[in-house]
Amino acid sequence: MDQCRAKLESTSLVKLYGEFTGTSNRKGRCAVILTEKDLVVQRLTSAPVGRNKVVLSLKDCVGCRAYRGNDSADKAAYLVAYFYPLKRRWMSSKVSRQRVEQGFRLASLQDPQANLEEAEKWARAVRERSARQQFPRNGVLMSQMSRPCQMMLLVNPQSGKGQALTLYNNHIQRMLNEAGIKHTLVITERQNHAREMVKEADLSQWDALVIMSGDGLLYEVINGLLERPDWEEAIRTPLGILPGGSGNALAASIHHYSGASPVTSEELLVSCGFLLCKGLVSHMDMVSIHLCSSPRLFSFLSLAWGFVADVDIESEKYRHFGAVRFTIGTLVRLASLRVYKGRLAYLPATKDHNSEEALRSNTMLCKDRVPPVTLPAVRDSSFHNSCHSNNSLKVRRVESTPSRSATKALPGPHDSLLPPLDQPLPDDWVVVPEEDFVLMLAMYQSHLAEDLLAAPEATPDDGVIHLFYVRAGISPTALLRLFLAMEKGAHLTTNCQHLVYTKVRALRLEPYSPKGIITVDGEVVEYGPVQAEVHRGLSRLITG
Template identity: 30%
Template sequence: MATSTISGTDPFADPTRMSENSEYAEGDTLPVGRDASLTLATDSLIVLDEDFTRRETRNCCGLLPSKAKTTQAIPFFNVLWAELSNFDIIIQYAKTTSKNVVRVASVNYLVEKPQQGYAKVWITKLLDRAYGESQRKKRIKVLINPFSGRGGAQKWFLRDIEPIFVAARCEINVERTLYQGHAVELAEKIDTVAYDVIASCSGDGLPHEVFNGLGKKRNAAKALSQVAVVQLPCGTGNAMSWNSFGTDSCSIAALCIVKGLRTPLDLISITQGNSRTLSFLSQSVGVVAEVDLGTEHIRWMGSARFTYGFLVRVIRKTVYPCDLAVKIDIPTKGAIKEAYWNEFSNHAPIEERRGSFDIETPGLPELQYGTINSPLPSDFTPIPSNKLGNFYAGNMALMAPSANFFPAALPSDGQLDCVTVDGDISRTSAIQSFLAVEDGSWFNMPHVNYQKVSGYRITPKGQKTGYISIDGERFPFEEFQAEVHRGLGTVLTRSGHMYEAQGVVPRTGQGS
């Protein structure tokens, strides 16, 4: 699985970065043996051991020996557990073995009897720094989709994920899904008091099912606030992991779950016909939906099928006429940038990042705007869409590692990022937009209409058949209405309040 990581703004931002030059207080050093010590530095555990020294004869034509480093730096983020067993101190951590893989390793030293009391105090300090505000010994319900990743999910769990959970002293309960929709049934029946996390070894489909299963519980709002839903990236679409953890590496994602911070997540009620579905990722009508769902017959092309599908529709200048009305909260790009930037310094408690709904009320929160069968809300603004080329609403920034469609998206601002683009723009502009998605620069393109909304209604017209994608799943090609519930769901993220994606920044004087 090709992967990369994206640094966040939290104190544990890069689990692979060593900090050998960090300063540390002498009182945070634990002597272990004659020539070794363990020191709590600013952001790393420093292991000093003269036994690391080895002689090399590769310098100066092999005439002068040199000494290797006598220290090893282990970032606190990578420390999984530490304990004193008899006279041995054992520290388990996630060791970086390649750019995108970590494996469980350990440091083991003898602690003399006079140091035993201090060692226990020192271990407490180590674990405090290693976990910060993150919950220790998480109780994790693991759901494995055995069909994900061309059948590799089970293998990846056993090799890359389970050892990290075990080393971190997490309690895990594993169950395999047997058919589409099985995770909905499992989540609906789960005892939310017994687990802190539901982790899906899958693509984005299983988290979608889990949210909807929790949404079917009698105490749905409370259940969704109690249990964090996370993804262990084992599918072809791993958007949730990219946004939450900045990776599609199974082992790094497992480490991020161990250290992850509880984060409220906006969920969106989609009403269509007489049904109500929860969406956590995105909704699309037009080019994106067709490129995603309309190219299933050429999956053999891999990711190239998306490029092919897009180019075919651009050449045809395909349009998708519809009636569209939205509840606009932030209308201009300049104001959107300011709102995004302000969130960087917002570290409000988790309770303040949720909506005003009562979690003790049975079922899901009441719909403020009614359903698709209700009259159009008076505060929805009609948007001319007879020449619509693409309608895309996102709750997360990255739809794929190189697809930063919604660079201003925030986990719990109570708003969707809504993008519309006309289908009759020039082919050159359309292709430039496609290429600009990768670096996020398409946000500033004049023909890209980008707004923050809290609800919308869309009615396709002029077409009898087509594609509507909700969280990557195909829905009936008919009108639907969306409404955002601020902070209704719960996930784990590295920062606790931001996505791991390149976001937008405000520019002085820019108002649109």
């Protein structure tokens, strides 16, 4: 046993060493070593070191606490640490986060208070070293939320299959308690309840706003924050997302940004819960959306017209199936594929557009990794305007700086790239020559749904809109193949002649078809001319 102890103590970077018993087996003793990166547990037996040895990475630790037992006669103190390491499931190739609880009993001292102080010393050391396990991800340095922190957790009990509260009780409540995060549960009662609440709330009492729902509830929260008089401060409130709906696109994106293998359903919830508990915050882009007669909106996920928007909304009738609703909706719409007429224009994102914006002091922004996949496009002065009439008029070239008059009086940031919808576009915009489309999709996160990696190059604050459109003429079979490839983010390598992808800073769409659906973050908005501009790093997102 002494030889075993000596080998353990020789481990490099040892910060703490102790010998304890287990919480359930008080006869078996174990040596515990805390290094800068790991918690190492070794049973003290005559077996060689390496057997019965557990190494737990502090990167996977969400919390650690010390406490006294319920028995007043018990002089011991207890130490318990909570880990969520990535593990391969039994009889499966899938890797997901699984809960590991490691507990110890400390009774080496006669004084109960002294035992508790020793346990608290260990708990502090574990928490401190776990918090240090921060590394740049995709070139982005993240800040960490202060501890202790207080979160408002908004839950929509009707989202998805209607199981959000059950999932909270089964997973999230315990995880937040393990991480020592205080939170107030707020159950939304109606549409726009969350929007109204955050618009009027005293945000100084909250360190973060966390949404447990689909993407629609976060859409409400973001627009409520940006409608406040103090929107500049309000939008800096860190936002968290826990999947409780059908699509869960942002939750899937956050999991993807962590570098972990794809997961869905409750495994995705556990992953996002773990990342929330780690509390690392990065910047997130916002996109301002202008409609013809509605107030300006703000979007964090997507703008869609055509096939994608139709499937999203028409599949609402299958909501009780959960995420499968989108598969059903896709097959139904493929059976009678529609063509949508309209006009699309965009302002390309150049390689040096980053230098035109002030970089945040704690953020290193990503460089483009792959050149955009584009088909030839021509500049055309015949972009139509139908805000006042469906009759098409040719627009004239303009050389002046785009007007801000449309947004000057509104809360939120100014749009420096967009002229009013009833004004012509500047010369540096590209007008797409085609007018017949199957879909137009503008993305600013990686995922369109849990299992659709629509924009594999996207990061939360890359400062661009990832624009996709599919031209008319594609067969239902080819479109289905495209969406099947999108499950793994491989649709851009299919060499589909009808698919166009490019990175843009702003866009304008004018539908010609008299009927159709346009969605923003999965929510139906006014059908008609629409334009959008990205605002880099405007908000804060808890990405873990």
